[in-house]
Amino acid sequence: MAIRFLEKIITLVFDALALSLAFGLTFWLRYQSGFFPETYNPLLDFSDYLFPGQIITACWIVLFFFCGLYRDWYREGRLDEFYVVCRTVLIGMLLLALITGAPQIIAFAQSGRAAVLFTRTKTVTLLTYGIVTFFLVAVNRFAIHTFLAWLLRKGIGVSKVLIIGANASGAELERDLQRYPQLGHKVAGFIDNDGRKRGSFYGGLPVFGTYADIPAVVKREFIAGIIISRVSNSPQEILRIVEYCGDLHITIHVAPSLSDVVAGHLKTNQIFGTPLMVLLQDHLPPWQAQIKRTIDFLVAAGVLLIGAPLWLTLAALIRLATPGAALFKQERIGQYGKPFIMYKFRSMYIDAEKRTGPTWATENDPRITPIGRFIRKTRFDEIPQFVNVLKGDMSLVGPRPERAFFIEQLKKEIPWYVQRIKMKPGITGWAQVKHKYDASIEDVKQKVMFDLYYFENMSLLLDLKIIFLTLSVVVTGKGAH
Numbered sequence: 001m002a003i004r005f006l007e008k009i010i011t012l013v014f015d016a017l018a019l020s021l022a023f024g025l026t027f028w029l030r031y032q033s034g035f036f037p038e039t040y041n042p043l044l045d046f047s048d049y050l051f052p053g054q055i056i057t058a059c060w061i062v063l064f065f066f067c068g069l070y071r072d073w074y075r076e077g078r079l080d081e082f083y084v085v086c087r088t089v090l091i092g093m094l095l096l097a098l099i100t101g102a103p104q105i106i107a108f109a110q111s112g113r114a115a116v117l118f119t120r121t122k123t124v125t126l127l128t129y130g131i132v133t134f135f136l137v138a139v140n141r142f143a144i145h146t147f148l149a150w151l152l153r154k155g156i157g158v159s160k161v162l163i164i165g166a167n168a169s170g171a172e173l174e175r176d177l178q179r180y181p182q183l184g185h186k187v188a189g190f191i192d193n194d195g196r197k198r199g200s201f202y203g204g205l206p207v208f209g210t211y212a213d214i215p216a217v218v219k220r221e222f223i224a225g226i227i228i229s230r231v232s233n234s235p236q237e238i239l240r241i242v243e244y245c246g247d248l249h250i251t252i253h254v255a256p257s258l259s260d261v262v263a264g265h266l267k268t269n270q271i272f273g274t275p276l277m278v279l280l281q282d283h284l285p286p287w288q289a290q291i292k293r294t295i296d297f298l299v300a301a302g303v304l305l306i307g308a309p310l311w312l313t314l315a316a317l318i319r320l321a322t323p324g325a326a327l328f329k330q331e332r333i334g335q336y337g338k339p340f341i342m343y344k345f346r347s348m349y350i351d352a353e354k355r356t357g358p359t360w361a362t363e364n365d366p367r368i369t370p371i372g373r374f375i376r377k378t379r380f381d382e383i384p385q386f387v388n389v390l391k392g393d394m395s396l397v398g399p400r401p402e403r404a405f406f407i408e409q410l411k412k413e414i415p416w417y418v419q420r421i422k423m424k425p426g427i428t429g430w431a432q433v434k435h436k437y438d439a440s441i442e443d444v445k446q447k448v449m450f451d452l453y454y455f456e457n458m459s460l461l462l463d464l465k466i467i468f469l470t471l472s473v474v475v476t477g478k479g480a481h
Helices: 002-031 046-066 078-100 102-111 120-153 168-179 211-221 235-245 256-262 286-306 308-321 370-378 385-391 404-413 417-422 430-434 441-456 460-476
Strands: 159-164 185-191 205-209 223-228 251-254 266-271 274-279 327-333 339-345 395-397 426-428
Touching: 002 046, 002 120, 046 078, 046 286, 078 120, 159 168, 159 211, 168 185, 185 211, 185 223, 205 211, 211 223, 211 235, 223 235, 235 251, 286 308, 286 385, 286 395, 286 460, 308 339, 308 370, 327 404, 339 385, 385 426, 395 460, 404 417, 404 441, 417 441, 426 460, 430 441, 430 460
Parallel strands: 159 185, 159 223, 185 205, 223 251, 395 426
Antiparallel strands: 251 274, 266 274, 327 339
């Protein structure tokens, strides 16, 4: 939703202003207001503290980022956000106290005798700064969220959703969403698999078509999400709906009575008394996803820059060993079915698939060049994919990006394959460190199971484990994919 992204940007900007104001206001209160006679000093020049103040403000923003203060808060209560703000400010003040007290800590360690780490003046200044910071940041966020909720109630920035099921349950959901416009959802119409309802109206809203029409309706009407009402108790019915939504970048909710249909793949949300379940929800919290993207960018840039002489030498050897370009380019399918061009160092002879067509590599594949066997064994052939990571098409860790030809096959043969498409593809992944390279559809099925395990247990800690296991494979030369 554009309004939610705008909310995050505005919140970040005004957080920076509030933090800068907190620094300046604390300076005025302590040294120039006269409220604290022991520190009153009207000759003290605030301009000397501008640069340190900017550095501290930048550090606060980074801390807010890592503590999840820029995640979506509209599904959570204001008290929840205030609690996180309070906790984050306490963490920040503790860090600031430790940093400013470093000289005393060093002196204590050297002298070996007890010492007061903070003078009364420092303690009062830090307490004043902490209280002012919390107050301004909390008020800032309350004001922003209140203003944006007012805009949504006026219909500004709302996102369109479809309700699956032109029935009593669907009508009830539509009334709930109308009752609480601050959620930012506007029901554009219904989808119902009863073809006789296509083109009619239900509750004053159009019935756009059947399940098969979902992709076209989503694109035509600019739909941001769908809500599946009580259309059936059959798991296959839900799977059919999800299959049609598999390549779409939309949020899928399902009515609570269907929670047992896909147990273990749902996350509960509350819509002002109307409980809904989020189907195929991204399991990585937004704040961790932001950290993951930052790590991706820094690592990719470091690998490409630091190893540049080695990669250029490797490219030259590939060109000298066999005819053809050193770089291999191929269209792959990324997150939410978006195609992109993936880069690799060429490990096969030119036009290797001209006779065979798209096929998986085998252990002693005759299409692989001698130097190709080495770079595949060491996974050096994946190095150019760090460019894809920089561009945001891929991540360091995630399921391997597949070709559209194979994806169409896999969708038909593997239940819940759509979950795999919802993840950003990666250079390495849980499937790559746990299973051998793909030699058949059965190998791919096994890898999909590992990918689904990763999806369900996604975390920065698991990513770190996968990276260490991948490094072990590179060092030992075991396996390839």
